[in-house]
Amino acid sequence: MPASRPSVRDVARLADVSVGTVSHVLNHPERVATATRERVESAIVELGFVRSQTARGLRAGSSFAVGVIVHDVSNPFYTEAARGIEDRLREDGCVPMLCSSDADPGRELDVMRLLAGMDVRGVIITPAASTVDNLGILSARRIRVVLLDHPPVEGVSTVSGDDVAGARSAVTHLLDRGHRRIGFVNGPSVMRQSAERRQGVLAALGAAGLDQDDVLVEVEPVVDGKSFTADAGAVGAARLLDSRPAPSALFCANDQMAIGAMREIRRRGLGIPGDVAVVGYDDIPVASQLITPLTSVNQQMRQMGAAAAQMLLSQEGDRHEVFAPALVVRASTAA
Incomplete structure (x- = not known):
């Protein structure tokens, strides 16, 4: 077993197949003969090989990470929305990177710079200010943006409640x-x-x-x-x-x-x-x-989060969805 992190070449060597065959097993297993596929899969397990999603994203021309910037990740509102985002992203093999802006435009801009430098697939954000001036740093990198819990803005997809x-x-x-x-x-x-x-x-x-x-x-x-x-x-x-x-x-x-x-x-x-x-x-x-x-x-926070993730993944034109709130009456007002 190699001392460093196992690579595709290590898997190919142990399974006695080409690197291309390993790639087919990882990406198109249906194209590989059963016996060969099982030999490669056995080698993957034995070596503890884990494919690099970052490298995979670079080869595909798109990252599998999506930035999510909210005011405060400890606020249960955003926790519920984040779960909806995560559930929808997972269906497409993507993962959220959850960040807090503390409703501070300066901190929000710092987080945006970090995410832009990582070439994330997109960013779902609850803006820290009523304006969306900070979005320029993302649009300059052609990073798709969806605004969560924000009213319609021209040129950007939005999800909000009334x-x-x-x-x-x-x-x-x-x-x-x-x-x-x-x-x-x-x-x-x-x-x-x-x-x-x-x-x-x-x-x-x-x-x-x-x-x-x-x-x-x-x-x-x-x-x-x-x-x-x-x-x-x-x-x-x-x-x-x-x-x-x-x-x-x-x-x-x-x-x-x-x-x-x-x-x-x-x-x-x-x-x-x-x-x-x-x-x-x-x-x-x-x-x-x-x-x-x-x-x-x-x-409907979880549904709002899922809708925002769907908008980001769809790559369709700008859309705006408003969720109607509903009062839930309980004992704090009804004796």
């Missing part, structure tokens, strides 16, 4: 439950998701003929430089519950903040939903498993 409709359904639900003082724990207003969810909140109030100033109290908490986290949700909930009059319901712009808000509500000895009702956004898997299951807006 955040305005989702937030509107959440607040309409709270209004239908009789709440007339609602706290909104939102992310930074400069982020597209935050801005559109706020539009949905205001649309619900407007449709009900209610004055925003009378019903709504808002915060955009940031803890350790991050929003959309459980800690940020707890801080936001504390500020809202200290306001007067205090809200009887909280709508949080994602489930992680909602979980933090529920923690703060309980810390104060208050009941959910008896004293304070809570609605989240994303419907992450744990939402249904909490002590008080969380009412949340389901975005």
Whole structure:
């Protein structure tokens, strides 16, 4: 057995066949006689040979790696979307390279440069800013891009959810439950998701003929430089519950903040939903498993991820797909 990593030549030598025959076994086994194929496969197992996907991709003129850049890989929203991406990529023999931008355009650009230098097959990205100026570094290398959780942009394929409709359904639900003082724990207003969810909140109030100033109290908490986290949700909930009059319901712009808000509500000895009702956004898997299951807006994250991967692999013209959200009512708003 060779001391270094076994090569195709090592396999050919042990099986007593040509390098070309080994290549046929790896790529077109149906073209090789059964006895010869079994001899080569036995040599592969004995040597522990593993083909280089990088070299294979170079020969084929296309990498088998796909870059996936999201705001935070620890956020369950992106974890679910990434699983959908991975499942679809695997069908074509590709693998995702998952990276976090921390919603920082500078870090996003650094990651893009690394991926461009690796000549990845494509990049699926949730942009860090409302603009997509950083995409130029990828287009210059003719690397296909799909935007995930982003509204349509000319010249780029996109997959998104309807955040305005989702937030509107959440607040309409709270209004239908009789709440007339609602706290909104939102992310930074400069982020597209935050801005559109706020539009949905205001649309619900407007449709009900209610004055925003009378019903709504808002915060955009940031803890350790991050929003959309459980800690940020707890801080936001504390500020809202200290306001007067205090809200009887909280709508949080994602489930992680909602979980933090529920923690703060309980810390104060208050009941959910008896004293304070809570609605989240994303419907992450744990939402249904909490002590008080969380009412949340389901975005079909895994399906969105799979759709983004399909767009990237298809090499078709630019497409735009919008997923309709659906409110899932659970015990955090319905006693």
